[in-house]
Amino acid sequence: xxxxxxxxxxPRLGWITLAILSMVWIWLGWFWGRNAKALDExxxxxxxxxxxxxxxxxxxxxxxxxxxxxxxxxxxxxxIWGMLGYSLGAVGLLxxxxxxxxxxxxxxxxxxxxxxxxxxxxxVAWRIFLTISLCYGLGWxxxxxxxxxxxxxxxxxxxxxxxxxVILTICVGYxxxxxxxxVIGTDFIQSLLILSGLVVIAWLAIDKVGFDRIHASVAxxxxxxxxxxxxxxxxxxxxxxxxxxxxxxxxxxxxxxxxSFREGIGFKAYFTAGILWMPIPVVAGFIALAVPALDxxxxxxxxxxxxxxxxxxxxxxxxxxxxxxxxxxxxxxxSLLAATSILVVxxxxxxxxxxxxxxxxxRKATVIAIIGLGIxxxxxxxxxxATLAELLxxxxxxVASTIWPIAAGLYWRRTNPTGAVVAMGLGSMAGLIxxxxxxxxxxxxxxxxxxxxxxxxSTWLWPxxxxxxxxxxxxxxxxxxx
Numbered sequence: 408x409x410x411x412x413x414x415x416x417x418p419r420l421g422w423i424t425l426a427i428l429s430m431v432w433i434w435l436g437w438f439w440g441r442n443a444k445a446l447d448e449x450x451x452x453x454x455x456x457x458x459x460x461x462x463x464x465x466x467x468x469x470x471x472x473x474x475x476x477x478x479x480x481x482x483x484x485x486x487i488w489g490m491l492g493y494s495l496g497a498v499g500l501l502x503x504x505x506x507x508x509x510x511x512x513x514x515x516x517x518x519x520x521x522x523x524x525x526x527x528x529x530x531v532a533w534r535i536f537l538t539i540s541l542c543y544g545l546g547w548x549x550x551x552x553x554x555x556x557x558x559x560x561x562x563x564x565x566x567x568x569x570x571x572x573v574i575l576t577i578c579v580g581y582x583x584x585x586x587x588x589x590v591i592g593t594d595f596i597q598s599l600l601i602l603s604g605l606v607v608i609a610w611l612a613i614d615k616v617g618f619d620r621i622h623a624s625v626a627x628x629x630x631x632x633x634x635x636x637x638x639x640x641x642x643x644x645x646x647x648x649x650x651x652x653x654x655x656x657x658x659x660x661x662x663x664x665x666x667s668f669r670e671g672i673g674f675k676a677y678f679t680a681g682i683l684w685m686p687i688p689v690v691a692g693f694i695a696l697a698v699p700a701l702d703x704x705x706x707x708x709x710x711x712x713x714x715x716x717x718x719x720x721x722x723x724x725x726x727x728x729x730x731x732x733x734x735x736x737x738x739x740x741x742s743l744l745a746a747t748s749i750l751v752v753x754x755x756x757x758x759x760x761x762x763x764x765x766x767x768x769x770r771k772a773t774v775i776a777i778i779g780l781g782i783x784x785x786x787x788x789x790x791x792x793a794t795l796a797e798l799l800x801x802x803x804x805x806v807a808s809t810i811w812p813i814a815a816g817l818y819w820r821r822t823n824p825t826g827a828v829v830a831m832g833l834g835s836m837a838g839l840i841x842x843x844x845x846x847x848x849x850x851x852x853x854x855x856x857x858x859x860x861x862x863x864x865s866t867w868l869w870p871x872x873x874x875x876x877x878x879x880x881x882x883x884x885x886x887x888x889x
Contacts, residue, residue, distance in 0.1 A: 416562050416563045416722060417564075418565050420722075420726070421562065421565050422563075424730065425559070425729075428734075429573070432578075432581045432737060433577065433581050435585075435593050436580070436583075437585060438585075438592075439585045439588045439589045439592035440585020440588045441585075442588075445766070446769055446770055448588065450749045450773060451518070453667075454666060455667075456591060456669060457669060457672060458675055460592070460594075461673075461675075462679045463594055463595040464591045464598075464664060464738075464742070466598050466684050467594040467601065467734075468664075468739050468742040469496070469497075469680065469739075470601050470687055470738065470739070477493070478493045478688040478689075478692040479692050479715070480695070480712070481493055482692035482695040482696060483695040483696075483698060483705070483711045486625075488644050490693060491644070493647055494686065494687075494688040494689050495648040496648075496650075497651070497681045497685035498651055498652060499651035499652040500677050500678075500680050500681030500684060501677070501682070503656060503677050504673070504674045504678040504681070507668070507674060507676075510673070511668065511670060513817070513875060514879070515879065519659050519662060519750045519754055520540065520658065520750070521536060521537055521750055521753065522753070522754075523816070526877050527877075527878065528816065528824040528827045528828065529828075531828050533754075535828060535831050536657070536809065539805040539806065539808070539831065541747070541750070541751075542802065542805055543654070543657070544659075544747040545783070546802040547743055547802065548744075548747070548780065551736055552571050552740075552784050553571065554732075554736060555570055555571050555574030555575070556569075556570040556571030557570075558728075558732050558733075559571075561714055567791065571785070571788050572785065574736050575781055575788075578737055578740040578744060579744060579778060579780075579781035581593065582741045582777055586745065587663070587745050593737065594742070597735070597738040598738065601687075601735050601738070602687075603731075604728070604730065604731030604734075605687060605690050605691065606690075608719075608720065608724065608728065611719065611720055612693070612697060612716075612720075616700055621696050621699075621700050624697075624699035625696055627699070629699055642846075642848050645852055646803065649807050649851045649852055649854075650806065650851035652807075652810055653803065653806035653808070653809055653854075654806050656814065657806050658746070658806070659746040659749070659750045660742050660743055660746040660747075661677075663746045691712065695711045695712065697719070698711060698715060701715065716728045744777050744780055745777070748773050748776035748777045749776075751780075752772045752773050753769075756769075756772050756776075757769065801842060801850070803851030803854065804834075804837075804851065804854045805838070805854070806854075807838060807855035807858065808830060808831045808834025808835045808858040810858065811830060811855070811862040811863075812827035812830050812831055812858065812862060815862050815866065820872060821866060821870035821871060821872055821873070822866050823869050823870065826864070826869070827862060827865075830858040830865075831858065833857055833858070834854040834857045834858030835854060837854055838854025838857070839854075840853075
C-alpha cells in the first residue's frame with residue numbers, strides 16, 4: 408500500500424478535492440430529490456426517465472471502479488486480451504436492451520427482478536435468486552468500497568480506511584436525500600466527467616510515451632502480455648463476456664432502470680449505453696501497458712491504474728484521475744445502494760414480514776436499508792481480503808447461472824420452473840468449484856454452461872405452460888403519497 412511519501416498528491420490537496428466533490432454530490436442529491444415524496448418517485452423516479460438520462464445512468468453505472476481499476480489490473484496481468492476481454496462487458500448492456508423493453512411491457516407495475524422470478528417460477532426459485540442477488544450485490548459494493556480506499560491511498564497517501572469511509576459515507580448520504588432521482592441526476596454529470604477524464608488521460612499518455620516505446624518495452628520485458636494465445640487470457644475473454652451478461656440480466660440495478668424508463672425508452676437507452684461503454688475499458692487498460700516503459704514498481708496489481716496515470720500526468724493528472732474515478736465509484740455505489748435497498752424492502756421486508764405495509768412504512772424501511780447496506784459494506788471492506796478482480800469474479804459463478812433462467816423465462820412460455828431452480832443452484836456450485844479448482848477467470852463460464860444445459864433439457868423434456876398475465880401484478884402501495 409502506498410505511503411504518504413510516495414503518493415502523487417499532497418494529502419491536504421487530496422482532502423480538499425474530496426471535500427469539494429462530496430459537497431457537490433450531497434447538494435445535487437438534495438436538489439434532485441427534494442420533490443420525491445411518493446414511493447414511486449423515491450425508488451423509481453416516477454417511471455418517467457427519458458432517453459438522455461436513461462442512457463447516461465446505464466453507462467455511468469457500468470463504468471464502475473472495476474472498469475477504471477480492474478481493467479488496468481487485468482491488462483497488467485493478461486495483456487491485450489485482458490483489456491479487450493473486459494470491454495466485452497458491453498455485451499451485457501446490448502443484450503439486455505430488448506429484455507428491458509419486454510420487462511416494461513410484461514410487468515408495467517413491477518419493482519424488482521425478484522418480482523419476476525417469484526411470479527414466473529415460484530417461491531423456491533425466488534429465494535434462491537434472492538440469495539444470489541444479495542451475495543452479488545454485497546460483493547459489488549465491497550469491491551467498489553475497496554477501490555475507493557485503494558485509489559485515494561495511491562493518489563494522495565490518505566490511509567485506505569479513511570478513503571473507503573469517505574466514499575461510502577458520501578454515496579449513502581446523497582442517495583438517502585434524493586432516492587433514485589438523485590442517482591439518475593448525478594449519474595448524468597458523472598458520466599460526462601468520466602468520459603472527459605478518460606479522453607484527456609489517454610491522449611496525454613500517448614503523447615508523452617508513444618505507442619512505439621510502449622510496444623518495445625512490453626515486448627522486451629513482458630512479452631507474454633502480447634501473446635494472443637495465452638490460455639488464461641483466452642478463458643478470461645469468454646468468462647468476462649458471460650459474467651457481464653449475468654451481472655446485467657439478474658441484477659436489480661438494471662431491472663429497476665427498466666421499470667423507471669418511460670415506455671419505449673428501455674431498448675434505446677441500454678443499446679446506446681453499451682456502444683458508448685465498450686471502448687472505455689480499452690482506454691483504461693491501455694495505460695497499464697506503459698509500466699515497463701516507465702520502469703514503475705507496482706506493489707499491488709490493483710493499484711496499477713492510478714499509479715501509471717499519476718506518473719504520466721503529475722499533480723494535475725492525479726487530481727483529474729481522482730475526480731474521474733471518484734465519479735465512477737459514486738455512479739455505481741449510489742445505483743447499487745438504491746437498487747439493493749428496494750430489493751431488500753420489497754422482497755424481504757414486505758413479502759416476508761409486512762405484506763400490508765403502508766407507503767410511508769416502505770419509504771422508511773428503504774432509508775433504513777440504505778444505511779444498513781452502507782454500514783455492512785464498510786465492515787466488509789475493512790479487512791481487504793482480496794484483490795478487486797478476484798473479489799469481483801468470485802460472484803461470477805452466481806450471476807452467470809441466472810442468465811438462462813431469466814432469458815428463457817422472459818421469452819419462452821413453456822420454460823420449466825423446476826429446471827430454473829436446479830439451473831441456478833447447480834450452476835452456482837459448479838462455477839464455485841471452477842473458481843477454486845482452476846481460477847477466477849472460469850467461474851462464470853462454467854456456471855453459465857451448466858445452467859444452460861439444465862434449462863434447455865428441462866424445457867425440452869418437461870415443458871410447463873405459463874400465462875403471461877400473471878406478471879401483471881399490481882402494487883397497491885406504489886402510488887400512495889408518503
